[in-house]
Amino acid sequence: QVQLVESGGRAVQPGKSLRLSCAASGFTFSNFAMEWVRQAPGQGLEWVALISYDGKKLYYGDSVKGRFTVSRDNFENTLYLQMNSLRVEDTAVYYCAKVGQQWQPIYPVDKWGQGTLVTVSS
Amino acid sequence: SYVLTQPPSVSVAPGQTARIPCGGNDIGRIGAHWYQQRPGQAPVLVIYYLKDRPSGIPERFSGSNSDNTATLTISRVEAGDEAVYFCQVWDGDSDHWVFGGGTKLTVL
Numbered sequence: 001q002v003q004l005v006e007s008g009g010r011a012v013q014p015g016k017s018l019r020l021s022c023a024a025s026g027f028t029f030s031n032f033a034m035e036w037v038r039q040a041p042g043q044g045l046e047w048v049a050l051i052s053y054d055g056k057k058l059y060y061g062d063s064v065k066g067r068f069t070v071s072r073d074n075f076e077n078t079l080y081l082q083m084n085s086l087r088v089e090d091t092a093v094y095y096c097a098k099v100g101q102q103w104q105p106i107y108p109v110d111k112w113g114q115g116t117l118v119t120v121s122s
Numbered sequence: 123s124y125v126l127t128q129p130p131s132v133s134v135a136p137g138q139t140a141r142i143p144c145g146g147n148d149i150g151r152i153g154a155h156w157y158q159q160r161p162g163q164a165p166v167l168v169i170y171y172l173k174d175r176p177s178g179i180p181e182r183f184s185g186s187n188s189d190n191t192a193t194l195t196i197s198r199v200e201a202g203d204e205a206v207y208f209c210q211v212w213d214g215d216s217d218h219w220v221f222g223g224g225t226k227l228t229v230l
Contacts (some may be wrong), residue, residue, distance in 0.1 A: 035219070042159040045165065045208050047159070047219035050149050058219050062123070095164060100176075110176065112164035 002026040002111045004096045009116030016086055016120075022079040022113060023069030028122035030054075034101040035109060038082050038118075040094035048094070049081065052105040059105075063089075087119045091115050124213035126154075126222035133228040140196040142225045144209030147190055152211045154192040156185060159204075160205045168207075169194060195226070205227045 008020040022034070038050040049070035050059040054100055069082040079096055093115040100110030127145040135209040139194035144154055153172055157165040168177050171194055182197045196203055211221040 044206075044224040045159075045210075045221045047210075047221060050219065061218060067204075100167070100170070106166055108170045108210065109165075110167055113123075113162055 002098065004093065004098060004111060006096045006113045006116035009094060009118045010108070011121060012086055013122055014086060014088055014120055017082070017084045018086060018118060019095055020081040020083065020096075020116060020118070022081075024077045024079065024096075024098070025111070027085040028102075029072075029077040031102045033107070034070075034079045035074060035097040035099065036070060036079075037097055037109075038090075039114075039115070040089075040092040041083035044090075046109040050099075050105060051079070053103055057105055071120070078082045083118070086118075088120050091118060091120045123216060124193045124211065124220045126209055126220055128207075128209060128213060128222040128225045131222070131228060133230055134199050135230045136199055136201060138144070138199055140203070140227055141201050142194040142196075142207050142227065143145070143204075144192045144194070144222050145190055146192070146211060146220075146222075149190055149192050149211060150187040151157075154185075154211045157192045157208045157210065158203075158205045159208065163210065176223075189207055199227075201229050203227060 003025045005023045035050045051070045071080045095115045096113040097109040098111040101107040156169040159165040172186040204223045
């Protein structure tokens with residue numbers, strides 16, 4: 001079955017960097033676009049980034065553009081989110097998510113990981 | 123930027139019908155998706171492209187749209203349906219996914 005397991009979340013000071021990983025299994029990773037979505041404590045969902053199946057198309061939310069970089073390794077079946085210049089307002093649970101249709105970058109998510117918590121605080 | 127508007131909360135008695143609206147400009151043409159998020163859990167897709175239901179989602183969940191509002195309808199509401207429901211669209215002008223603020227469904 002499809003599994004998405006995030007890792008890398010921890011407490012970090014403002015201005016620092018952090019890299020999140022998402023290990024994927026149970027499907028042909030290289031055929032599907034992937035996303036990162038975050039949720040601040042007690043708040044709603046906020047889309048962070050989207051990467052096409054081949055890594056050639058990248059899309060970012062306005063609040064992270066220029067600071068975060070999404071990438072993928074289709075040999076290792078792993079999705080990444082490099083987060084630089086972290087801010088207090090980046091504190092959230094970060095979900096890795098799989099798009100529901102092969103080859104299509106713009107399609108709803110059909111599988112989510114359980115999330116990894118990033119806390120940015122001095 | 124594109125905005126999706128949801129009421130913060132909806133309450134319904136067990137066995138009744140819950141309707142959760144999501145307002146957005148031209149949402150019928152864009153196509154909205156709906157996610158259910160139970161407390162402490164990751165979201166789950168319950169309706170996509172306004173009215174399509176993924177496999178495994180009960181037929182009690184349905185979607186529709188009228189004018190600039192997409193609506194998630196849950197018939198014969200059960201206690202297990204208590205969750206926050208988010209609508210989502212792709213804004214092609216900005217190449218962004220956009221979420222509504224979420225509606226907490228309370229089963230009385």
